Amino acid sequence: MRQYEMIAGLETHVELSTKTKIFCGCTTAFGSEPNTHCCPVCTGMPGTLPKLNARVVEYAVRAGLATGCRINRISKMDRKNYVYPDLPKAYQISQYDKPLCEWGRIELSNGRTIRITRIHIEEDAGKLVHVRGNTLVDYNRGGVPLIEIVTEPDFRSADEIREYLETLQLTMKTIGVSDCKMQEGSLRCDVNISVRPVGSETFGTRTEIKNMNSFTYMEKAVAYETERQIDLIESGGTVVQETRRYDEASGMTESMRGKEDADDYRYFREPDLVTIAVTDEQIEQWQADMPELPRHRLDRYTNQLQLPAADAALLVKYPRIAAYFDEAAQGVNARTVANFILGALFRRLPTDAEKENAAFPVPAAYLHDLAALIDGGKLNMNLAKTTFEKMLDTGKPVSDLLTQADLAGLDAEALAAVCRAAVENNPAAVADIRAGKEKAMGALIGYVMKATRGKADAGAATALLKQLIG
Amino acid sequence: MITQEEIRKIAKLAKLYVSEEEIGSLTEDMARIIAFADTINAAADTQEPFDSIQSLQNALREDVVRPSYPQEEILRNVNGGEDGYFRTKQSREG
Numbered sequence: 001m002r003q004y005e006m007i008a009g010l011e012t013h014v015e016l017s018t019k020t021k022i023f024c025g026c027t028t029a030f031g032s033e034p035n036t037h038c039c040p041v042c043t044g045m046p047g048t049l050p051k052l053n054a055r056v057v058e059y060a061v062r063a064g065l066a067t068g069c070r071i072n073r074i075s076k077m078d079r080k081n082y083v084y085p086d087l088p089k090a091y092q093i094s095q096y097d098k099p100l101c102e103w104g105r106i107e108l109s110n111g112r113t114i115r116i117t118r119i120h121i122e123e124d125a126g127k128l129v130h131v132r133g134n135t136l137v138d139y140n141r142g143g144v145p146l147i148e149i150v151t152e153p154d155f156r157s158a159d160e161i162r163e164y165l166e167t168l169q170l171t172m173k174t175i176g177v178s179d180c181k182m183q184e185g186s187l188r189c190d191v192n193i194s195v196r197p198v199g200s201e202t203f204g205t206r207t208e209i210k211n212m213n214s215f216t217y218m219e220k221a222v223a224y225e226t227e228r229q230i231d232l233i234e235s236g237g238t239v240v241q242e243t244r245r246y247d248e249a250s251g252m253t254e255s256m257r258g259k260e261d262a263d264d265y266r267y268f269r270e271p272d273l274v275t276i277a278v279t280d281e282q283i284e285q286w287q288a289d290m291p292e293l294p295r296h297r298l299d300r301y302t303n304q305l306q307l308p309a310a311d312a313a314l315l316v317k318y319p320r321i322a323a324y325f326d327e328a329a330q331g332v333n334a335r336t337v338a339n340f341i342l343g344a345l346f347r348r349l350p351t352d353a354e355k356e357n358a359a360f361p362v363p364a365a366y367l368h369d370l371a372a373l374i375d376g377g378k379l380n381m382n383l384a385k386t387t388f389e390k391m392l393d394t395g396k397p398v399s400d401l402l403t404q405a406d407l408a409g410l411d412a413e414a415l416a417a418v419c420r421a422a423v424e425n426n427p428a429a430v431a432d433i434r435a436g437k438e439k440a441m442g443a444l445i446g447y448v449m450k451a452t453r454g455k456a457d458a459g460a461a462t463a464l465l466k467q468l469i470g
Numbered sequence: 471m472i473t474q475e476e477i478r479k480i481a482k483l484a485k486l487y488v489s490e491e492e493i494g495s496l497t498e499d500m501a502r503i504i505a506f507a508d509t510i511n512a513a514a515d516t517q518e519p520f521d522s523i524q525s526l527q528n529a530l531r532e533d534v535v536r537p538s539y540p541q542e543e544i545l546r547n548v549n550g551g552e553d554g555y556f557r558t559k560q561s562r563e564g
Contacts, residue, residue, distance in 0.1 A: 018533050025536030034554040038544045039536075055533035083485045085558045129555065136555035139544075264483055274526040 002234075003198040006226045007206075008161060008191050009153040012168060013146050014178045015124065015186035016059045021143035022123050023050030023093065028145075030184050034138035042123075042143035044088030049272050052077070056145040057100065059177040060121045061278055062286050063147055064101025066175050066293055067116050067168075073278050075100045077121075077270040085137050086125035094122035094148075096267040100276070106167055107295065114164050115152040122146050141185075147177075153192065153203065158222040162215055165189065170294045174319045188213045191222060194239070195229045204229070205239040209246055209253055221246035225253050297322060305334040311342055320358035327364035332371040340367055344388050361392045369398050383454040415448075415456055419464045422447040433469055441465065472500050 021028055024041035041048045064071050078096035099120035106114045126142035128135050149168065155161050169180040169187055180187040194206035209225060212218040224246070229239050244253040292300075294316050301312035315322045315338060329337040349355045370388060373379040379387070379402075390401050422444045423430055432440035441462065448461045477497050481488040488496065545551035 019535050020533050025531070025534060026538045027535045033541065035544050035551070035556070036541050036554075037538050038541075039539050043544055051529065051531040053533050054530035057530070081483070083483070085556070130560060133560050134552075135558045135560055136552060137558060138555055264479075266483070274529045277527040 004195045004226075004230045004233075005156060005198050006193060006195050006222070007153050007203060008155040008193045008222065010149075010151045010155065010161060010164065010189050010191055012149045012165065012187065012189040013124075014063070014149065014168075014172055014180060016056060016145040016147060017176070017178050017186075018053055018055045018059065018145055020053055022053050022056050022121070022145035023143055026143065030186075032140060034136075034140060037140040038142070042088075043139050044090075050093060050270075052273060052276070053145060056121055057276060057278065058282075058286065059145075060100045060119060060147050061283065062175050062290065063149070063172060063177050064104060064119050065283070065287050065290060066171050067101075067104035067106060067119070067149070069101035069104030069116060069119060071101055071278055071283055072098060073280075074098065075276040075278070077273045077276070078267045079270050080122075080265045080267055082265060084125075085135055086128050086142070088126070088139060088142065092123060092125065093270050093273070095120035100278070106164055106171075108160055108163050108167075110160070112154070112156075112160065114154045114160070117150045117152055119147050119149050122148060153194075153206075158219045161191065161222060162219060165215065165218070167294065170317065170319070174291055174294055176291075182213050182215070185213055189218065191218065191225075193222060193225050193229070195226060195233070204233075205241050207239065207241065207253075208243045210243055210256065212246060217246055217248060220251055221253055224251060228253065294319075301334075305329070307334060307338055311338050314342055314346075318355045318358060321355060324358060324360060324364045328367040328371065330368060332368060332375050336371045336374055337367060340371070340388055344385070344392060348392060361395050362397075366391055366397045373398065380455065380457045382449070382458060386454065415452075415460060416464060418448050418451050418456065419444075419461060419468055421451065422465065423468050430469055472497060472504060 015028075018028060020026060021037075021042055024039050026037045026039050026042055029037065035043075041050060061071055075095065075098045077093050079091040080094045080096070081091045083090050099118040101119035102117070104116035104119070106116065108114065122145075124141050124144040124146050126137050126139040128137055130136075151164075155164070165187070169182075172178040172180050172187075178186060182188070188211050190211065191209045192206045193209065194204040196202065196204045207225065207229070209221050212221055225244065232239055243256045245256045246253050298312055298316050301307045301315060302309055305312075307315075315325050321341065325337060325341055328341070345360070346355070348361070349358070367388070370379070370384055370391070374381065374384050383402075387398065387401050390396075391398070394401070426444055426447060429440040429443040433444075444465050445458060445461060448456050448465075449458075474493050474497050477493055477500060478488070480500075481496075541554055542550065545554070545556065548556055551557060
C-alpha cells in the first residue's frame with residue numbers, strides 16, 4: 001500500500017467572555033432555564049436593531065495580537081443567510097471579506113508553524129434539543145459573541161491539531177478573552193481533512209467534520225476520517241466533498257450533507273451596523289497591556305530560570321499557578337519554588353479544575369519566605385517540607401510555624417555533639433554498620449533529627465557519623 | 471438575465487415551496503426587481519454615495535448587562551412554547 005499523509009485545516013469557535021451578548025445587553029451566563037437570557041434583539045423580533053458590544057471588538061483584536069495577526073483598521077459585519085431553527089433571524093451576523101484580524105501564526109514544538117488565515121467576530125446560534133419528533137429551541141446562547149479562528153491547511157497529524165488547540169486555549173485564557181471551556185462549548189472546532197500520497201503536491205478532496213468539543217473526540221474523529229479516506233482511495237473509490245459528523249457512540253463519522261447542498265450563504269453587508277474602525281492608539285494600548293504569552297513564559301522558565309522542560313510546561317499550563325510561581329520565585333531559587341508547587345501544592349489540587357481555579361491556602365509571599373530561608377542555609381529541605389505542609393494546613397506564615405531556635409541552624413560543634421550522642425546511645429546500630437549493614441544508618445540519622453527537631457542537615461550528619469564510626 | 475433554474479435555487483435556499491406554474495411569473499418579477507436595483511446602482515455612480523453605514527463609524531455599546539425579558543414574554547408569540555422552549559418540527563442537519 002502507498003504511504004499517505006493527512007492534511008488538515010481548522011476552524012475554531014471561541015466564545016468570548018464578555019458580560020453581555022454581541023448585539024444586546026442580555027447576559028452571556030451559562031446554564032440557566034431556557035429562553036431566560038433573551039430579548040427582542042437576540043430572538044430576532046421584527047423591527048429590532050443590533051448594537052455592537054465594544055468589548056467584543058477589543059477582545060477579538062487582543063486575540064489577533066496574541067497570535068501575531070495583522071489588525072484591519074477598517075472592518076464591517078455581513079449577513080450569512082441560512083434557514084435553520086437555531087437562527088431566529090434566518091441569518092447570522094458575521095464577517096465575510098473584512099475580518100478584524102488576518103495572517104497570524106502559532107508555532108508548534110516540532111518547529112512547524114500553523115498559519116492563521118483570519119479571525120472574525122460573529123454571533124453564536126441557539127441550542128437545539130431534538131425530542132419526540134420535535135425540535136426544541138433555546139436562544140440563551142443565541143447572540144453570545146464568538147471569534148472564529150481559521151487556519152491554512154497546515155496540519156499534518158492529530159497531534160499537531162491537539163497542540164495547536166491547547167496553545168490557542170491557553171493563549172486565550174492568558175489574555176483573558178475566553179475561558180475556553182470545551183465541556184461548556186466555549187471552544188469548539190471544525191476540521192477540514194484530506195489525504196494524499198506522500199510526495200504528492202496537490203491536495204486531495206476534503207471533508208469537513210463539524211463541531212468537535214473535546215480533544216479526545218477530535219483525535220478519534222481525525223484518525224477515523226483519515227483511515228476512511230485512505231481505504232476509500234485504495235479500494236478504487238473517490239472521496240466526496242461533504243460535511244460529516246462524528247458520532248461519539250459508534251466512533252465513526254457519518255455524512256451530514258453532500259456537495260449538491262453546498263453552502264450558499266449569499267453574504268451581503270449587514271445594513272443595520274456601521275463600519276468598525278480600530279485606531280493605532282487602541283492597538284498600541286492593547287499590545288502594551290498584553291500579559292506574557294504562554295510560549296514566552298515557557299522560554300523564560302526553561303532558559304532563564306533553568307527549570308526542566310516538563311516542570312515548566314506544567315506550571316505554564318495553568319495561568320494562575322504560573323502567576324503564583326512568578327511571585328513566589330522572585331529573587332529565590334526558582335527550582336526550589338517549582339518543586340514545592342508541583343509537589344505539595346499539586347497534591348492538594350488533584351483535579352485540572354482545582355489547578356485552574358488555583359485557590360491557594362497561602363499567599364505566594366509565604367512560599368517565597370520559606371524558599372529564602374532555604375537559600376540562606378537557615379532551613380534544611382526536610383524541615384522546609386514539613387513546614388510547608390504545616391503552612392498549607394494552617395494558612396500561617398513561616399514566622400508563626402518555626403521558632404527562632406529552629407531558624408538558628410546548627411553550628412558544626414552542636415551537630416558533632418549530637419552525632420557523638422547518637423553513636424553512644426545506639427550501640428546495636430553502630431555494630432550493624434560496622435558489619436556492613438548500611439541501612440542501620442537510618443536509625444542514627446533518625447536519632448539526630450529527633451534530637452535537633454529536624455534542623456540537622458542529613459547529608460552533613462551522615463558524613464560525620466561515618467567518620468565517627470570509622 | 472435571471473433563469474428559472476436560479477429562481478428554483480433561491481426558493482430552495484429560502485425554504486419556499488414554489489409550484490411549477492408559479493416559476494414563470496416569479497422569474498419575470500425577479501427580473502424586474504433586479505432591473506430596479508440596477509437603476510439605483512447606476513444613479514449611485516453619478517453622485518456622492520449616500521451611505522450612512524459607510525460614513526458612520528463605531529456605533530458601539532458598553533458591555534453592561536441589562537435585564538432580559540421574562541421567559542413567558544419571549545414565548546408569547548408561540549403560545550407559551552413547550553417546557554420553556556420554542557418548538558418546531560424535527561430538523562436535523564445544518
